Amino acid sequence: MKTTTAKSLRVSKKEGVRKPILAFLKSLLTDAVFDAILIPMQVPAGDSYAWVLVKDPSLLDQANPLAPIMPVQGAKALKSLTRKGEGNLKIAAVMRPCEVRASVELAKLNQIHLESITLMSVDCPGVLPVADYFENPGESEKRFNAMLSENRWGNGSMKSVCQICEQFSILPSSDFHFGLMTGSESSVVLISSSPKGQRVLKDRSLDGSVSLSDWENGIESIRQERKKERTKRFREVQSMVEGFDGLLKTFARCIGCHNCQSACPICYCRHCYFGSEASKLDSDFILKKAEQRGGLSFPLDRRMFHVGRMSHMSLSCVACGLCSDACPVSIPVADVFSFVADQTQRTFDYKAGEKREEPLPIRQYRLEEIKGVEEWVKDAEGVES
Amino acid sequence: MEDQKQKEEFFPKIVGYLCNWCTYAAADLAGSSKMELSPSLNVIRVMCSSRVDYNLVLTTFFGGADGILIAGCHPGDCHYDKGNYYARRRYALLKSILETLKLDPERLQLSWISASEGKRYVDVVNEFTERIKKLGPNPINRNAYY
Numbered sequence: 001m002k003t004t005t006a007k008s009l010r011v012s013k014k015e016g017v018r019k020p021i022l023a024f025l026k027s028l029l030t031d032a033v034f035d036a037i038l039i040p041m042q043v044p045a046g047d048s049y050a051w052v053l054v055k056d057p058s059l060l061d062q063a064n065p066l067a068p069i070m071p072v073q074g075a076k077a078l079k080s081l082t083r084k085g086e087g088n089l090k091i092a093a094v095m096r097p098c099e100v101r102a103s104v105e106l107a108k109l110n111q112i113h114l115e116s117i118t119l120m121s122v123d124c125p126g127v128l129p130v131a132d133y134f135e136n137p138g139e140s141e142k143r144f145n146a147m148l149s150e151n152r153w154g155n156g157s158m159k160s161v162c163q164i165c166e167q168f169s170i171l172p173s174s175d176f177h178f179g180l181m182t183g184s185e186s187s188v189v190l191i192s193s194s195p196k197g198q199r200v201l202k203d204r205s206l207d208g209s210v211s212l213s214d215w216e217n218g219i220e221s222i223r224q225e226r227k228k229e230r231t232k233r234f235r236e237v238q239s240m241v242e243g244f245d246g247l248l249k250t251f252a253r254c255i256g257c258h259n260c261q262s263a264c265p266i267c268y269c270r271h272c273y274f275g276s277e278a279s280k281l282d283s284d285f286i287l288k289k290a291e292q293r294g295g296l297s298f299p300l301d302r303r304m305f306h307v308g309r310m311s312h313m314s315l316s317c318v319a320c321g322l323c324s325d326a327c328p329v330s331i332p333v334a335d336v337f338s339f340v341a342d343q344t345q346r347t348f349d350y351k352a353g354e355k356r357e358e359p360l361p362i363r364q365y366r367l368e369e370i371k372g373v374e375e376w377v378k379d380a381e382g383v384e385s
Numbered sequence: 386m387e388d389q390k391q392k393e394e395f396f397p398k399i400v401g402y403l404c405n406w407c408t409y410a411a412a413d414l415a416g417s418s419k420m421e422l423s424p425s426l427n428v429i430r431v432m433c434s435s436r437v438d439y440n441l442v443l444t445t446f447f448g449g450a451d452g453i454l455i456a457g458c459h460p461g462d463c464h465y466d467k468g469n470y471y472a473r474r475r476y477a478l479l480k481s482i483l484e485t486l487k488l489d490p491e492r493l494q495l496s497w498i499s500a501s502e503g504k505r506y507v508d509v510v511n512e513f514t515e516r517i518k519k520l521g522p523n524p525i526n527r528n529a530y531y
Contacts, residue, residue: 238485241486242485242486242487243486243487243488244488244489244524244525244527246486246487247486247488248528248530252530273440279440279444289448289449290529292449292526293449293526293527293528293529294528294529295528295529296529297529297530301447302530303447303530304443304444304447307443307447307482307486307488308439308440308443310482311439311440311443311478311479311482312439314478314482315478339485340482340485340486343481343482343484343485344478344481344482344485347477347478347481348474348477348478361474361478362471362474362475362478364474365467365470365471365473365474366470367460367461367470369473370473370474370476370477
């Protein structure tokens with residue numbers, strides 16, 4: 001049973017939303033609600049962000065729950081934290097919704113243990129592509145914050161997958177949520193939606209008389225806009241990638257570095273088929289292939305790698321866009337993968353990371369389903385008894 | 386002119402992943418009953434249709450096979466109780482990807498053929514071969530990049 005409680009944080013227009021959120025998180029550490037908080041923190045040089053597990057409340061001053069970039073997916077950080085089972089510490093992870101979703105997927109794949117973790121999500125305006133950010137970190141930071149304070153969501157400078165993201169707000173799978181899109185710009189709503197989340201709001205002296213309707217309306221209007229944009233963009237991606245020629249053109253630049261795979265939070269296998277001995281071919285065989293086709297390009301299996309990866313991870317793809325960020329030759333990997341993932345997840349009526357209790361589609365089955373798998377042999381039926 | 390000639394000569398190469406307990410036995414039955422069967426199918430025996438991993442299918446597909454047949458026991462008859470249900474889900478996922486990318490999803494086929502259905506095995510293979518013949522060679526073989 002889910003119980004939802006909401007309270008609100010007061011925000012002054014000058015300070016922005018970051019400070020009151022950090023002050024709230026600090027109080028959670030000092031009052032020992034949590035033993036540690038996992039949160040993105042600006043690196044000392046000030047030109048990037050890293051995930052830090054914070055024990056000392058004073059360190060939180062450099063933290064930023066709304067970092068303008070996502071160099072490492074939060075689920076990956078959480079995975080390294082809990083890979084060997086749950087710990088005794090009570091930990092809060094402050095994440096973007098796509099990171100929460102990836103964490104939930106990894107928990108289903110037994111790569112993350114969520115028992116002692118409280119997942120806290122934030123309304124996400126999107127993040128900048130890392131390449132754009134690194135061109136001028138200071139300037140990008142300013143631009144991002146200005147956009148945030150002016151409530152200009154859905155800004156065109158965000159990552160392309162962020163611009164069409166529909167799951168940028170509260171999720172059934174998160175324990176606790178910071179709602180920023182209140183419209184009034186003078187408050188942040190705090191929503192707890194699980195027993196773990198309730199613990200956070202218990203005994204906090206906060207404004208309890210909150211109406212969520214403003215925030216909900218704000219979210220809904222953005223979602224509607226995104227939905228339209230999403231359909232449009234997916235159509236564009238489809239016309240780019242479809243067919244054997246489309247696939248070849250889209251991934252022709254691929255240098256086979258597998259960076260997209262290393263950056264992907266879902267691709268967790270330590271021994272991937274691609275790059276393994278099993279995928280290697282002997283030279284006589286390759287020569288024969290070259291003869292058949294008139295020639296053969298190297299490295300081998302570049303198109304197959306992407307389709308193979310789609311088949312392995314698209315059901316859990318959360319469209320975080322890290323693969324595009326990681327690509328050294330600027331292939332729009334995330335656009336293609338999020339489009340394919342949208343289709344495959346639709347096939348099984350599944351949404352990656354939305355609900356914790358929903359098992360992975362390929363780990364379950366129904367006795368009667370997926371009709372038409374062999375409709376073309378219908379005529380042959382009943383021939384032999 | 387040359388294209389036409391090629392089309393006439395086209396004889397599909399189909400890879401069949403047959404489950405050891407049902408379809409492979411059906412193939413055996415078809416053989417011992419001396420039924421006539423298109424020689425297009427290259428049989429690979431697997432212990433269960435759910436053994437057929439995505440990469441197995443994609444390696445054959447991107448390797449240039451014109452068609453891929455996965456065949457196993459009828460739902461409810463799996464030697465391992467539920468392997469074919471999982472195979473069906475995997476097949477649906479692969480089909481969905483190939484459909485989304487428009488990579489000739491018709492080249493992939495899943496069929497249920499039990500050990501006693503020798504005739505049905507022959508029909509499935511012959512019909513599938515005809516279908517692939519109409520589709521033509523796998524476009525993946527057209528150029529040097531893959």
